[in-house]
Amino acid sequence: MYLDENHAWVEALASAHLFQSLEEASAVAVKVNDPAQVIGIELVGVALQATQTVARHYREAIRAKGPGDYVFPSLTGEADVSVQ
Amino acid sequence: MYQYSEFDKAFLQERVAQYRDQVSRRLTGALTEDEFKPLRLMNGVYLQLHAYMLRVAIPYGTLSAAQMRGLAHISERWDKGYGHFTTRQNIQFNWPKLVDTPDILEALAALDMHAIQTSGNTIRNVTTDQFAGAALDEVDDPRPYAEWIRQWSTDHPEFQFLPRKFKIAISAGQEDRALVKAHDIGLRLVSGDSAPVFDIYVGGGLGRTPVVGTLLFEGVSVAELLPHLEAILTVYNLAGRRDNKYKARIKILLQNIGKTEFIQQVKKILPHIIKAFDQRLIGRLDRLSSDFALPLLPSRDVASYWDAVNNQPDFKAWVAQNVTPHKQEGYASVTVSLKSHGQAPGDASAAQMRALADLAERIGFAELRVSHEQNIVLPHVAQSDLMFVFDRLRREGLATGNIGLLSDLIACPGMDYCALATARSIPIGQQIARRYQHLERQLGPVKIKISGCINACGHHHVGDIGILGLDKAGVENYQITLGGRVGMDAALGEKMGPGFTEPELLLALDRLFEAYLALRLGSDEVFSKTVSRLGTSPFQSALYEVPDAA
Secondary structure: EEEEEOOOOOOHHHOOOOOOOOHHHHHHHHHHHOOOOOOOOOOOOEEEEEOOEEOOHHHHHHHOOOOOOOOOOHHHOOOOOOOO | OOOOOOHHHHHHHHHHHHHHHHHHHHHOOOOOHHHHHHHOOOOOOOOOOEEEEEEEEOOEEEEHHHHHHHHHHHHHEEEEEOOEEEEOOOOEEOOHHHHHHHHHHHHHHOOOOOOOOOOOOOOOOOOEEEOOOOOOOEOOOHHHHHHHHHHOOOOOOOOOOOOEEEOOEEEOOOOOOOHHOOOOEEEEOOOOOOEEEEEEEOEEOOOOOOOEEEEEEEEHHHHHHHHHHHHHHHHEEEEHOOOOOHHHHHHHHHHHHHHHHHHHHHHHHHHHHHHOOOOOHHHHHHHHHHHHHOOOOOOOOOOOHHHHHEEEEOHHHHHHEEEEEEEOOOOHHHHHHHOOOOOOOOEEHHHHHOOOOOOOOHOOOOEEEEEEOEEEEEEEEEHHHHHHHHHHHOOOEEEEEOOOOOOOEEOOOHOOOOOOOOOOOOHHHHHHHHOOOHHHHHOOOEEEEOOOOOEEEOOOOHOOEEEEEEEEEEEEEEEEEOOOOOOOOOOEEEEOOOEOOHHHHHHHHHHHHHHHHHHOOOOOOOOHHHHHHOOOOHHHHHOOOOOOOO
């Protein structure tokens, strides 16, 4: 979940509020960190590529996009019978 | 299989009710995450990169068909329609919602299953040989002993807050298929003068400080096994470090105080433990043995089996790779690969789990096993049913005949799921499996094990080829080790040098396999033998493109 400009929690990185300074981000993180509702807050470094917000580190990119799209052969009709 | 008693069932119901209340309090905000965390972990609920993860114990990797079907149902109702079988013979659900976890635990309890002690600094699931009870080379079926230890260790009041997690494995075959030397305690059942006895290895483990277990006690009688375990754990519980979790495992204690002192400390308390030990627990083993009796395996005509082997090359190749001899003539154990080329190793869809449950009910005495190599085993299959099994598996995309080959690789969930990971494992495994699919029969048996961080859940230290994913200045970087092995001559692989980026890794492996094919004495010299014979040097040169001095 990401924090948007209204301090609401949203799922898409694209909707996240981009802070321009670490100090400001840290201060808001402390403010919204309600221990009854929040598990933990991390600040994520991002960059703007064209109009897209992308995470700088691959870990955060995976967190934003989810795991790889690992489909099951049986669900796609590509049953693997390669035994040769 | 062991059947839960009324006591067991009542115990689980109480735990579910207790946990339901804890979740409710967390969801209303009455408990903070810090307060809730130890409570959820006691019930196998982790927090991963994207979501909560529930790790469910599969005791010694044994499942009934009904339990497998129940896991399929859970995966569909509360998760994303699949589960991940792990290197410790458990199953993990990667996407449960916290609010649903009490219902999942209740559904598990109805299946005589739970998630207790799949996390935390306790004694974890006791693991064993996936062919237990069917293996030709075993001294005795290790599962009754594993169940006995499970009952002793579950909710054991003294061992709920150990310095660190504690893993026990039992092996009873000539060949060790349970990695006993890579566990905190590894038990090897061997023939004694009049009855099987245990050799006890202590202080093995992978992780950030990999150590091969040391034989501390030899020829321990069955009657004294649990007192020995209790004494070893008591010494560890009292003397293990609690100030630094990276130095808290029993292997570090053993290294620090030495083998002689450790044995002395155990022997000092052992007589008291034996004297005070609950004899009812000792006596329970006899009853457990009958729970694990081999099913009645009627004699079957094998003519159709041999006819199929001789006339159907696909079937013959699958049998050669995935079928293991059984202790009873006319029967075999089938390893169902969860590693079709490109699949996430160890993942099974709900449909696949159901198909396996159906198959087990129809031809496999309703029993299934999970192997530490993340495959599923049908332990007792008549040879005359193997063709039927092969056909059914083909329909479900489960007939990949690759057991022991390169694509039968182990990979931890890695950064795709794991909050601790420093790099991804699954896509590396997928790419390797796909890239060498055409070559893997020529390469022969090669064990590749991939971990996404130094915690080594992918067992990379003991792979013929170990791959460790790390974060190098914000880029995934993969280190290679060679020469690791499991078994009674277990050894840790040797780190070859600086890591590779993902594209470099595949090119390095190309050169490694090219070197192996050029250097082996013949197609019957497997990869590990060539590495043993020549040492790692020529392979290191190949990995780093260093011209051979010769």
